[in-house]
Amino acid sequence: MAESLLFSFAESLIGKLASRAVEEASLAFGVHSELQQMKATMALIKGVLLDAEQRNPLSSALSEWLRLLKRVFSDAEDIADDFQCEALRKHVVKTYGDSSRKVRHFFSTSNPLVYRLKMAHRIQDINTRLAKLAAQRSMFGLQIIHQDTRVVHVREMTHSHVNPSNVTGREHDKNQIVKLLVQDVHHQTLSVIPIVGMGGLGKTTLAKLVFNDTNIDACFSLKMWVCVSNDFELRNVLIKILNSDPNPTENFNNFETEQLQNRLRNTLQGQKFLLVLDDVWNEDCVRWDDLKEIIDSDVEGSKILVTTRSHEIATMMRTKFSNFYLLECLSEKDSLSLFLKSAFEDGDEKKHPQLLEIGKEIVKKCGGLPLALKTVGSSLFSRVDKKEWESIRDNEIWNLKQNEKSIFPALKLSYDQLPSYLKPCFASFSLFPEDNEFCCSHISTLWEALGFLPPSKESESVTDVTYQLLHELWSRSFLSDYIDYGTDCSFTLHDLVHDLATYIAKGEFERIDLRNPKISENVQHLAFTDNNLLAQAFPLTGLRSLRFPFGMNNEAFLNTILSTCKYLRVLELCCYEYESLPDCIGKLKHLRCLNLEFSKKLKGLPDSVCKLQNLQNLSLCGCIKLQKLPKGIKNLISLRSLSITTRQLDFPEEEIASLTSLEKLIFCSCDNLVSLFEGILLPTLKILSLHDCKSLKSVSFHAISNLKVLNISECDKLELSMSLGNQIPNSRLKSLILKDLPQLVTLPQWFQGSVNSLETLAIVDCINFKELPDWLPTLICLKILVIFNCPNLLSLPENMHHLTNLKELKIIGCPELYKRFKPKVGQDWHKISHIEKVFIVGLENKEEC
Known part of the structure; x- marks a missing residue:
């Protein structure tokens, strides 16, 4: 099924070949015309890939053609990345090499003439293979489709009949929806109630139960059932609604749209009706508004019940005083x-x-x-x-x-409907075990390293872009237990959605365990669960990402992998069992992500790591014996995220300040660090996390005035209450989490500089925290406020009602606050009753509104 990812790959690759770095390199090495030829042939082939993906089942010949095509596309991607590597290498030498012979030697490459000939030969080989494959495409009768706007195969039309005795576990859901339908809603003439959930949950069956309920018969003089599916063309929907009459007197197929809308409005005139629109996929709000305007008959209490898999559609269709009904799995x-x-x-x-x-x-x-x-x-x-x-x-x-x-068809239908850029993102979930809890920050690292993310806008971080894609997957009901923290999110996958990802990704993304020990020949993304299965990995040379099992303990195998898999983009070695990495790690010039978290025996990294100019993420959290960062870390000019545990006394701040791409910095258990960011500026840094740094006393927050996310926990000596002269008046902080800080009594004054930006504030396990400042209600953008286990906090500021954007308030483990703000009965409940979601937990009880 990995063939369904090929169109997305082709789009991404053609864009990469057109990038400035590749264009300049191809001109410099005299291969520009050959590269233009490569792009043109790829564009020609891309035109038929969508048609190829829809062929079901694939013939063996077509399947082999697509396999060969993926291989040559991968080789072409390596060339594009190679040119980008060369551009980055030259940039480092130009920046630091003039003053340092050592730098020039460190980054020396082969003879430029030899490199030029080698690249020309590789491009010629690819063009020959592409030309042959392009000539063969006519053998399969493939049609040219340039844009991914296909109409997916939809399920058969539904009907309204149901036998209630065949339905299990939906009585409560039925009663809740019937209640929503029969109640009058603020004198509104037409209201819409969507039922939302993933494929296979039984949304249509539930709608049938509601449609046939006796309370509905008594409430509505007219009932209509329409299966919309993928066809939301206005004329066709009008015909379906008119044909929903069990005894139609006319054939409406020959009517014009004007005649149809007149006939329908006459039919609805004076009638309180229920219209069920089953299986809605259309996201075009203009089409929906056109239909709603026609069917709004000005009769109070008329309702539309919608079933859909999309949260976005539900939000678009619901009316002012209604909400969508989220259908859950069965008990x-x-x-x-x-x-x-x-x-x-x-x-x-x-x-x-x-x-x-x-x-x-x-x-x-x-x-x-x-x-x-x-x-x-x-x-x-x-x-x-x-x-x-x-x-x-x-x-x-x-x-x-x-x-x-x-x-399978029920779930795959949702996958087929995904835009092409989301398909490889979804397939990557197959690399993780079932029941895995994901977070946006982790997924963003993987997706960026593999080139799955579209280009970010100037004001966006990589995490912002990932967050948007995850929200889109959630809106299409692919993600479960989705929790939005404002600047981050967490989620899981339903087991069957995970199985769908595994099925879709088979052959390209594979997770090797005892149930699935065999590796496909052309696999590019591989995750192992057991060290005893590592021997299965030979011979593999085309890997793009590799996740080793925790506690990887086969150094000889690692050396072989690093020598043969030279196109790796992602290397995960969590809990690595050795004191150092092989020096040949520096040869992985395509590497973008290196994860060595919790490698408790690791004492140092070879300096060759600093040759990895493509490296975007370096994770060293939990490496408790790491003595220091390697020399020359300033050469990692693509580094966006750095998380470290180190024993060093002096952090190489000047080198870090040279990293102009750095957006995220995490310090974890750096017990010897006393101060940070003295005398430097980090204007690109957007996320800073300080965790369990026992000796840390001061941080110059002026150095990071563009920060969006700040997390501080278990830093007992850190001085947070800066003097008034040290305020940061124009900070852009969106999320602030303060945890386990016994020195914290109130919020430092300098946080007030984020009055126009802060969206999430959490104060957790701060046992001496006594008050929230009077200026808290001036945080006009605040959406989420969490106060957890702060027993000495006795009250909230006056004027909490000024926080008009506050959507969620959680107060847990604060006994006095529980008494005063207990929902509906507490003496100060009225101060927070305007908040959409309030969750208050006392010592033994909990209340939620």
């Missing part, structure tokens, strides 16, 4: 009931106690998704062989026999 009890109903004749499960126990494990795998429970259960109906049940339990759901109504 464990209801899941088991539905599974047993599908797998056994009524009561027969009692005859097979062994199968029942296996069935409970299968139910857990289905994660409360009704369609999955029914699909898997039905596949086992009338089968009593224990081995068959165990096979289903131990294999991915994709190995089950599928039909058009099964779980």
Whole structure:
């Protein structure tokens, strides 16, 4: 299924070949015309890739053609990156080499003439292979589609009939939605209530239960059911609505749009109606507004019930006083009931106690998704062989026999609808284990290193761009347990969504474990879970990313990998078991991410690491024996993120100040550091985290006036209360988290400089914190306020109602605040009652509004 990622790769690669660095390098080395030829042939081939992706099933010949194409595209990407590496190398030599012979020698490369000939030969080889593949495309009858605006295959049209006895676990949901539909909403003539959730949750089934409820019959004089699916063209939707009459008297297919809208308005005139729009995919608000204007009949209480997988569509369609209904997975009890109903004749499960126990494990795998429970259960109906049940339990759901109504098509339909730039992002989730909790900052490191992120705007960080893409995936119901912190977010994947990512990515992204020990020949992104499986990795030379298991303890294997996989972009070596890295790490000139977190035996890095001008992320947190950073770290001119644990006394601040791309800096357990940023400026830094730096006394925050995110925790000696003369009046801080700081009594005055920008404020485990300043209500942008375990905080400032943008307030472990602000009954409840979401936890009780 990795073929579905090829169009996105082609788009990205053509953009990279057109970059300024590649253009300049190709002119300098005399290969500009050859590179232009390469781009032109790629553009020609790209035109048919969308059609190729939609061929199902792929013929063996077409599959092989796409495989060869991916290989030559990958080789072309290596050339583009090689030119960029050369440009960065020259920049370092030009910047530092004039004053240092050592720098010039350190970054010396092969003879320029030899390099030019080698690159020319590689480009010629690629052009020859591309020309051959381009000539072969006509063999497959592929059509040219230049833009990813395809209409995806949609499921069959739905209808309104349902047998309630066949539905399990949705009675409460039905009652809640019926209640929303029958109530009058502030004299509004037309309100819209969307039901939102991932594919396979049973949104349509729930809508059917509601549609056929007797309370609905009593409330609405007219009911209409329309399956919209991917077709939201106004004329077609109007025809579907008119045809929803069970006894149509006319054929509306020959009507013009004007006639249709007149006929529909006449039909709706004076009637209180319920219209169900099932399976809506359209995100064009103009089309929706056109339809809504026609069907708004000025009869109070008319309602539209919408089912959709998209949060964005739900937000677009809902009306002023309504909200969308987020449909959750079934409970464990209801899941088991539905599974047993599908797998056994009524009561027969009692005859097979062994199968029942296996069935409970299968139910857990289905994660409360009704369609999955029914699909898997039905596949086992009338089968009593224990081995068959165990096979289903131990294999991915994709190995089950599928039909058009099964779980796989239901979920893959959402994937097919993704824009091409999101598909490789989604596929990358397959590298992580099930039940993994993700955060935006971690994912942004991976996606940037692999070139999945679109270019950021001038004011955006890489994390900002990733956050937007994740929000889009969440809006399409791919992400679960999504928590938005304003500047970051966390989420998980439903097990079956994770399985979908694994299926989609197979052959390109692979996670090697005991269940899946084999490696595809053309894999580019590889994650190991066990050191005993490392021997499976030979021969592999085209790897782009490699995640070793925690505690990697095979130094000989690492040396071999570093020597053969010279195009690595990502190398993760968490909990590495040796005191140093091989010096040949410096030859991985394409490397963008090096993760050595919690390598507790690591004492130092070779200076050759500083040859990695493409390196964007270097993570050394938890490396408690690391003596110092390598010499020449200023040469890492692409470095965006640096997280370190070090024993050194003097941080190389002047070298760090030379890193003009640096956006994120994390200090963790740097026990010997006393001060930071004295006499330097870090204008590009946007995220700073200081954690468990026991000796740290002072930080010159003036050096980082463009900071957006500041996290400080367990820095007992750090002086936070700077004098008034040290205020930072124009700071851009958006998120501030202060944790486990016994010296903190109130917020330092200098934070007031962020009055026009701060969105998230959290004060956690500060046992001596006594007051929030009177100027707190002037934080006009504040959206989230969290106060956790601050027992000496007795009150909140007056004028809390001035925080009109505050959406969420959490107060946990503050006994006096719990008494005063207890929802609805506390003496000061009225001061915060305007906040949309209030969560207050006392010593033993909790209240939420």
